[in-house]
Amino acid sequence: MKILVAVKRVADPDNLNKIKLSAQGKIDTTGLEPKSSPYDEYALETALRLTENGANTKARLGEVVVVTFGPKENEQMLRAMLGTGADRAIRVDAKDDALDGDLVARGLKAVVDREKPDLVLLGYQQAENESNEVGQMLAEYLGWPQATFAGSVKSEDDKALVVGREIEGATAQIRVTLPAVVTVLDKIIHPKSVQSKHTAATHAYPDGVRFAALMAIMAAKKKPLAELPLAELAPDAALKVTYGASELPPKRAAGVKVKDVKELVTKLKTEAKVI
C-alpha cells in the first residue's frame, strides 16, 4: 500500500497558552519551538503501522510519502519524519500566511494526482488553526470517500479499511474502499488501534509514536526530499478565508482555595448557587 501523509509544522502545541498578541491583534508565537502537529505525527505513525509487520518494523512493506506546505524551515521536520520511517518527502513551497485550508486541499489534490497513493492520512486537525477541514475538502476534490475522527483503523487486505470514527458518545464504524482519505485522532496510537495486513492481530505496539534511531536519522539524509512550487499545483492561489485580528480569551482568574468539603458545599450553595 502506498500512503501519503500530509503534515504541518506548528508552534509547540504543549505551550500554546504562552502565545501573545501583537498590537495589530496578530498571533505571536515567538519563543515557542516549532514542532510537527501532534495529530499529523499520529497520522505518520498510522501509515508506518499499516505498511509493516509489527514484529519487524525495519522492513517497510509499502511506501510512505510525507508532504507539507510551507517555507524551507519545514525541511527539518520532514527529515525527522524520514528518520522515523517515511520513504520520501515533498515540500510544497509556500508562505504560511498565503495558505488556507481550501488552497492546501486543492494543492494536495494535485499531489495525489501525481503520486497516486491508495490512502491519504492526516491529523484530524492541526494544532494551531484547528480548522479540521483539509481532509474532507481533499476527499471531495478527489471524489474519494472520507473517514474523519478515526480512533481505529483495520486493513482488509489493503483493499478496504474499517475505520472506527469517534463521535459524541459512540464509535461509528464505517468501511471505506480504497483509495480514501482518513483523518486520525490521538486514540489511533494506542497499542492495538491500527491493524495492518502484515501484522498479527495479537500484536500490541508500545503506546504512542515511535522515535527515530540515530542510524535511521543518518540514513534519512539520503532519502529523497522534493520541492514543488505551489503555483504548479494550484494555479489559483486566491484564499477563500482570511483572518483578521485575534483576541485573547478572558483569563479565568484563580478562585479561592477552600479548607474542606463543608466549605466547598457552602460556597457552591450560597455563593455560586449551582447546587
Place this chain on the structure above:
Amino acid sequence: MAGTLVIAELGDGKVKKATHSAITFAKQVGAPFAILAIGAGAAEAAKELTAFGAQKVLVTDDASLAHYIAEKLAPTVAKVAKDGGWDTVVMTATSNGKDLAPRVAAKLSAGYAPDVDRVKVDGARRSYRRPQYSGNALAWLEIATPVHVVSVRQTEFIAAEPSGGASPVENVAKAADDAAAARVEFVKIESGKSERPDLGEARVVVSGGRSLKEQFKQVLEPLADALGAAIGASRAACDAGYAPPELQVGQTGRTVAPQLYVAVGISGAIQHIAGMKGSKYIVAINKDADAPIFQIADYGLVADLFVAVPDLVKELKTHV
C-alpha cells in the same frame, strides 16, 4: 433568495439539540432562514422544527439515509443550498457536522468558517470568531466567496426555543449520491449509552483523572449521582483505560460548558482545559497544590480525592 440555510442534525430519528444552536446562529445573522432536515425519518423529526420562525422547513426523508454518511448527504445539502440561493449554510460543530461541512463547502466552492463561537454582522460585512491554539486565541475571519459555510459551537450559541408559528414544510427529493458513496459502507455503531445526561448537555459534569485508577467508577459515580451530573474524564484516564474513550473531555474529546464542572484528580493539561474552560463554575479537587487546574478553578480543594470525594457525597446528601 439570500438568507441562511440551517442543516438540522438528526440522530436516532430525532433532531439533535446542537441543531437549536445552529438556529440561534441563523437568528443572530438576522436574514430569513430555512431549515433542512435530511435523513431517514426526517419528516417526523422535522415536525418540531416548524416552530422556530423559519421561512420554511425542507425535508429530505429517504430510507437510504438511515446512517450518517457524508458522501450521501453532501450532494443534497449542496443542491438545496444552490437551488434556494442561500448565501450561508450552517451546520452543527459536532463530529458529524464537522465531517460534513467542509465537504459541502468544497462542493459549493465556498469558504468555510469552522467551529464558530460568535458572528458579527456589520451591514454587508460579516465576520466570524472561532477559538484556535487550544482555546488560547479567538480569531476573527472573513469569507471571500459569495457563499459561506459555517459550523457553530453548541456551547456558545444558546439553544433556540420554539417561538410558535408553523413554518411551511416542503419535501425535497434526495440528490444522487457522490460516486464515492459506493465506496463507503456503514458497519455498526457502538454507543456508550448510559442513564446519565449527555456530556455536552449536562448542567453539571464530574470529571476524573488518571489518579483515580481502577476506582474511577467507584469514586465518581456516587458523586455524579448526588449532583445529577454527567461523567467526563481526562485524556490520561481514557488512555490508561480507566474510563471509556467517549467520556474524554478536551481537545480530542468533548467540549463542555456546564454550570458546574468538578475536576477530580485532574492536573489541568492545556488540552483538557481547552475542552472545559467555558464552564460557569469550576471546582478542582487535587492533592497537588501546584496543579495547573487550580489556576482556573473557582473553588480549589487540596486534598486526597479518595477521602474528599466520599466526604463530599456525604455532605451533598445531608445538606443539599
